[in-house]
Amino acid sequence: MRRIDYLFLIPALVVLVALVALPLGQVFAQSFTNTKLLAASKQFVGFANYLKLIQDKRFWNSVTVTLLLASISLVLQVSVGLGLAIVVQKDFVLSRLGRSLFVVPIVLPPVVVAIVWRLLFSSVLPGINYFLSLVGIDGPAWFDHGWSARFAIIIAHAWYCVPYVMLMLLAGLESLPLEPVSAAYVDGANGWQIFVFITLPMLKPVLIFTTIYRAVQALKIFGLVYIMTGGGPGVSTEPMSYHIWRVGFAAYKVGYASTIAVMMFFLILVIVLGMGWYGRRTGAIR
Amino acid sequence: MKKVFLLLGIISLSLLAISPCWSGGQQSGPAAVEEPAEPSEINVLLMASAAGTGLNDMLADFESKHPLIKVKELTYAPAADYDTKVELELAAGGGAYDVIWATGRSYSRWALSGWIVEIGPIIKDPKWTDAASFNFEDFLGGSLRFLDVEGKLYALPILNTTQVMFYRGDIFEKFGIAKPPDTWDELMEVAKKIHTPEVGAIGMRGSRVRGGVMWPFPQVLYGYGGRIVKDFPKDMHPVFDSPEAIEAAEYYAELLQKYGYKGTLSAQYKDVSLAMQQGKMAILIDGYPGVGPYEDPEKSTVAGKLRFHYVPGGPAGRWPAFGAHGLAITTGSQNKQASWEFVKWTLSTERQLRAGLEKNEMALTRKSVLIHPEYLKKFNYADGELMRVLAEQFDKQVRSFYRPMTAEWGEVEDATALAMSKVLAGEQSAASALKEANKELYEIYKEAGYYKE
Numbered sequence: 025m026r027r028i029d030y031l032f033l034i035p036a037l038v039v040l041v042a043l044v045a046l047p048l049g050q051v052f053a054q055s056f057t058n059t060k061l062l063a064a065s066k067q068f069v070g071f072a073n074y075l076k077l078i079q080d081k082r083f084w085n086s087v088t089v090t091l092l093l094a095s096i097s098l099v100l101q102v103s104v105g106l107g108l109a110i111v112v113q114k115d116f117v118l119s120r121l122g123r124s125l126f127v128v129p130i131v132l133p134p135v136v137v138a139i140v141w142r143l144l145f146s147s148v149l150p151g152i153n154y155f156l157s158l159v160g161i162d163g164p165a166w167f168d169h170g171w172s173a174r175f176a177i178i179i180a181h182a183w184y185c186v187p188y189v190m191l192m193l194l195a196g197l198e199s200l201p202l203e204p205v206s207a208a209y210v211d212g213a214n215g216w217q218i219f220v221f222i223t224l225p226m227l228k229p230v231l232i233f234t235t236i237y238r239a240v241q242a243l244k245i246f247g248l249v250y251i252m253t254g255g256g257p258g259v260s261t262e263p264m265s266y267h268i269w270r271v272g273f274a275a276y277k278v279g280y281a282s283t284i285a286v287m288m289f290f291l292i293l294v295i296v297l298g299m300g301w302y303g304r305r306t307g308a309i310r
Numbered sequence: 311m312k313k314v315f316l317l318l319g320i321i322s323l324s325l326l327a328i329s330p331c332w333s334g335g336q337q338s339g340p341a342a343v344e345e346p347a348e349p350s351e352i353n354v355l356l357m358a359s360a361a362g363t364g365l366n367d368m369l370a371d372f373e374s375k376h377p378l379i380k381v382k383e384l385t386y387a388p389a390a391d392y393d394t395k396v397e398l399e400l401a402a403g404g405g406a407y408d409v410i411w412a413t414g415r416s417y418s419r420w421a422l423s424g425w426i427v428e429i430g431p432i433i434k435d436p437k438w439t440d441a442a443s444f445n446f447e448d449f450l451g452g453s454l455r456f457l458d459v460e461g462k463l464y465a466l467p468i469l470n471t472t473q474v475m476f477y478r479g480d481i482f483e484k485f486g487i488a489k490p491p492d493t494w495d496e497l498m499e500v501a502k503k504i505h506t507p508e509v510g511a512i513g514m515r516g517s518r519v520r521g522g523v524m525w526p527f528p529q530v531l532y533g534y535g536g537r538i539v540k541d542f543p544k545d546m547h548p549v550f551d552s553p554e555a556i557e558a559a560e561y562y563a564e565l566l567q568k569y570g571y572k573g574t575l576s577a578q579y580k581d582v583s584l585a586m587q588q589g590k591m592a593i594l595i596d597g598y599p600g601v602g603p604y605e606d607p608e609k610s611t612v613a614g615k616l617r618f619h620y621v622p623g624g625p626a627g628r629w630p631a632f633g634a635h636g637l638a639i640t641t642g643s644q645n646k647q648a649s650w651e652f653v654k655w656t657l658s659t660e661r662q663l664r665a666g667l668e669k670n671e672m673a674l675t676r677k678s679v680l681i682h683p684e685y686l687k688k689f690n691y692a693d694g695e696l697m698r699v700l701a702e703q704f705d706k707q708v709r710s711f712y713r714p715m716t717a718e719w720g721e722v723e724d725a726t727a728l729a730m731s732k733v734l735a736g737e738q739s740a741a742s743a744l745k746e747a748n749k750e751l752y753e754i755y756k757e758a759g760y761y762k763e
Contacts (some may be wrong), residue, residue: 061401062423062717147573148585167576168516169735254390254519255737257576258728273394274520275721275754 048289054282061276072092073283083284085259086267087291093178094242100182101238102231106188110219112190123194127187134184138251141180142167145252170260173253177261180248185241189234197223205284222300228308236299243292264288316715350648351382352408357392359635360599361469362411365656372655379648389579390519393720400425405642408649412465414633415520417457419717421464426638430463432650444594448676452704453634465636466657467675473526473631474598474696479617481509481592486554490619494533494561497593497622497667504592510571513591514562517578518731524723525579526595527730528713529631533624534558538726539755542714546760548751550726551744558624559740563733575734586612591661595621595632598700599673605691606670618696620703632708633677693717718758725750 057072059066068262077083108126113120129137144151145166153163166172208218224231246265249255255262255270261268264284272281303309356362369381387395393416399406400420414419420426432438433446451465477490485504491497501511514526531537536555540547549555566574571591573581579596586594587603587610607613619629637656639649655661662679667670672689679685686697714722729747732738738746755761 061397062419146581147586148571148588148590150580165573165575168573170737173576253576254517254522254578256518256728256731257516258518258737260735260737267323270724273397274724276397 025275051282051285051289054279055286056275057279057282059279059282061272061278066279069279073280076280077283077287082259082262083264083267083287086262086264086284089259089261090243090245090263090265093174093181093240093245093261097178097181097185097242097245098235098239100178101185101189101242102235104182105186105234106193106231108186108190109193109197113194126190130187130191132184135251137180137184138248141176141183141248142252145176146295167253168257170257171260173257177245177248177252180252181242181245184248185230185238189238189239192237193227193230196227196234200226208298228306232299232303232306232308236296236303238290239299240296243288245296257267264291315641316705320577327725328395334530341360346377346378346645346647346658347652349378349380350645351380352645352648352652353382353406354384354409354652355396355407355411356384356386357411357413357635358388359411359469360363360471360597360672361603361635362656363664363671364665367669368661368664370453371661372652375655376648376651379645379651380654389521393520393642395727400640400642403642405640406643407640408643408645409652410638410640412457412636412638414456414635415713415715415719415723417465417638418459418715419719420638421459421462424718425641426464427641427643427719428462428464429466429639429653430649431635433463438647438650439654445659448659448678449657450675450677450680452632452708453636453675454633456632457636458470465638466653467634468637468657469599469635469673470675471597471599471631471673472700472708473529473596474699474703475619475621476586476594476596476601476604476616477619478586478592478612478615479692480615482617490617491622492620494530494622494624498569501593502566505569507572509589509594510574510591511569512565513571513574513577513582513585513594514566514596515577515579515582516566516570516579516731516734518727519578520720520723520726522578522727523714523730523734524727525597525633527558527633529595529621529629530562530624530627531555531558534561534621535626536625538751539714542711543716545600546714546716547747548755548756550729550751551741551748554626556740556744559733559744562730563736563740566734567736570686586610597673598696601689601691601696602670617692618699620699620707625740628707629709630703630707632712716758718754721754722751725754 056068056070057066058069058073108122112122112126118155132140143149147153147163147165152166156163164172166176204222204226205218208222213221244265245263246269249261249263249266250269253261255266265288268281268284268288271284300309354365356365366384369384372546373380392411393413396410397416398408400423407620411425412426421428433444449467450470453470454463457463459466459609464591475490481504482490487500487503504521505511515522517523528538533556534554534557536552536558537549539545540549573584573585574591577585579600581596582591582596583600583603585591586596586600589611601616603609604616605613621628623629631745637653639646639653643649657675659676659678662671662674662676663682664686666674666685667688674680674685686694689697691697713719716722725747729738729743732743733740
């Protein structure tokens with residue numbers, strides 16, 4: 025690159041520093057203090073917040089809940105998203121309709137999605153339980169028990185995120201070369217064999233990138249939980265992001281909330297690096 | 311009807327029996343209240359609730375009376391997010407809003423943080439307030455005392471509330487129950503008799519969110535002789551794990567788990583309200599301001615079938631909930647005088663009466679409105695039964711405090727509600743959950759400096 029080329033990077037760097045690096049730095053710095061939203065003064069407390077965090081059962085519960093919600097939702101997103109991408113890639117009337125229909129959730133704000141799903145899972149209104157009653161099943165009060173509340177959030181989250189996966193994988197599918205598929209047909213391979221041995225391996229880089237991207241998003245789940253369950257019952261649907269919000273804005277302990285945020289940052293970083301390492305090891309990512 | 315007048319007269323007197331030291335409006339200065347000299351604009355933020363609902367439709371009246379003041383924005387924020395939204399704004403020192411709804415649960419924290427203006431002096435200042443037309447004494451004394459923070463007043467009441475028992479007269483008749491339950495034990499017995507899978511016997515809030523389970527549960531807790539802290543506000547040592555508190559939690563869990571309508575264990579206000587309108591329960595114990603939709607035939611399947619009774623009591627007596635919300639002026643407001651004019655207008659007898667008659671707002675805060683013949687005629691539910699219950703509760707049953715509303719209430723509510731949520735979901739025993747919560751409360755109050763050990 026010529027020296028002048030670097031000048032063109034400056035605007036982007038300024039924005040990046042102002043909007044990402046500075047707030048991140050502030051959170052890191054704050055995690056070593058006892059800052060409170062309502063208190064005028066704050067003190068440096070060293071690693072006290074981190075030591076407290078290690079013993080904080082509620083934090084570890086939030087880690088478990090986060091991983092549980094994110095992993096199941098991610099499996100659903102990728103499998104259903106891939107299935108839909110394959111369906112809408114085919115050229116027939118319903119697939120063209122599907123391309124428009126399946127992306128509808130993307131345009132909805134998370135709050136609207138959460139409210140709609142909360143109403144659908146309501147035991148008072150005729151939503152999911154009504155359809156269950158048609159086949160003789162007495163649906164539960166979904167938000168009264170931990171397992172069913174988690175299930176409701178996972179379904180809502182997967183429904184909201186599947187279109188992103190579908191669009192990214194559809195773009196990947198459409199960019200694949202046709203020659204290997206044609207050659208496989210000539211050699212007598214059936215549709216399933218072509219998918220497993222030709223399409224999927226070629227799609228792997230896109231698949232891994234999409235999975236990493238969606239994993240990061242899933243680990244940050246907040247809005248749906250906030251509206252649908254408020255973290256309850258008990259702490260059964262309280263992920264890390266909600267725990268941070270609670271500590272910061274119910275208990276006003278901004279310093280300690282920053283500590284949890286830092287831990288969350290590193291946790292996501294480790295997961296992303298792990299997935300990236302796997303992608304490079306398998307040759308899917310260069 | 312005369313009895314209702316009489317009872318409300320009693321409320322008025324009793325609620326004002328003890329005059330707070332900041333009591334304003336005593337001066338009878340000149341009526342020449344100064345209007346803002348320059349045109350000004352104000353922004354108002356309200357919590358979506360059972361009061362102030364129709365203000366946007368009435369603004370023309372305000373602006374015609376105050377031509378130099380324009381209400382630029384009047385925004386409603388959902389109750390669940392409201393406190394956080396306000397606190398983020400106020401903590402940043404912003405003056406984005408001039409007038410805000412001050413929630414009962416957070417008000418003292420905002421006042422003690424210096425985020426809202428002390429209005430006692432404004433009430434007394436004849437340049438700002440014409441004592442005669444403002445008529446400070448007309449506000450319900452109980453609500454004013456609720457909004458008292460260390461002898462100072464930072465907001466005027468816009469909503470005054472308690473909980474009552476709403477019960478289905480037709481269901482009670484069907485099961486041959488002659489009278490509504492007066493104690494928690496009687497309530498359990500009645501619930502056993504009337505509970506069906508289609509129509510649950512009881513609905514009460516069970517959610518752990520702000521304004522969830524810790525709004526109704528203290529009624530049971532105190533009724534059984536339990537407390538959150540030992541002797542509020544003198545001794546703030548928590549006693550949430552006392553045998554009485556555990557018994558109350560076990561009772562609440564048994565009542566809702568066995569006889570609650572489907573969904574009550576995780577219900578917030580809007581959930582129990584909707585379920586009541588859908589006819590999913592026979593008894594609801596919740597705030598009386600919500601009665602409008604229940605008795606609206608266009609919105610409710612139970613309109614005209616409801617009867618009203620006191621919140622049941624326990625071995626330690628009746629402890630019906632009590633709370634108030636207010637209107638406050640933010641410290642960061644650049645238009646305090648215009649804001650004060652807006653507060654005065656919003657809470658005036660004329661505007662409140664209009665809200666009652668046109669917008670079905672019942673939980674109003676001026677005595678002159680509550681005893682107004684048109685108001686009484688409008689809210690004559692079950693031939694005045696609701697009014698009689700309210701009069702008795704406000705007069706004799708509500709206590710000077712309901713929940714320990716210190717600056718730490720957000721944390722305290724979170725810890726106690728979480729414990730109750732675990733008990734209700736069957737995840738933890740009452741003894742274990744309340745013990746854990748009590749340990750947390752101990753640390754919260756200790757850190758706040760209420761005690762050293």
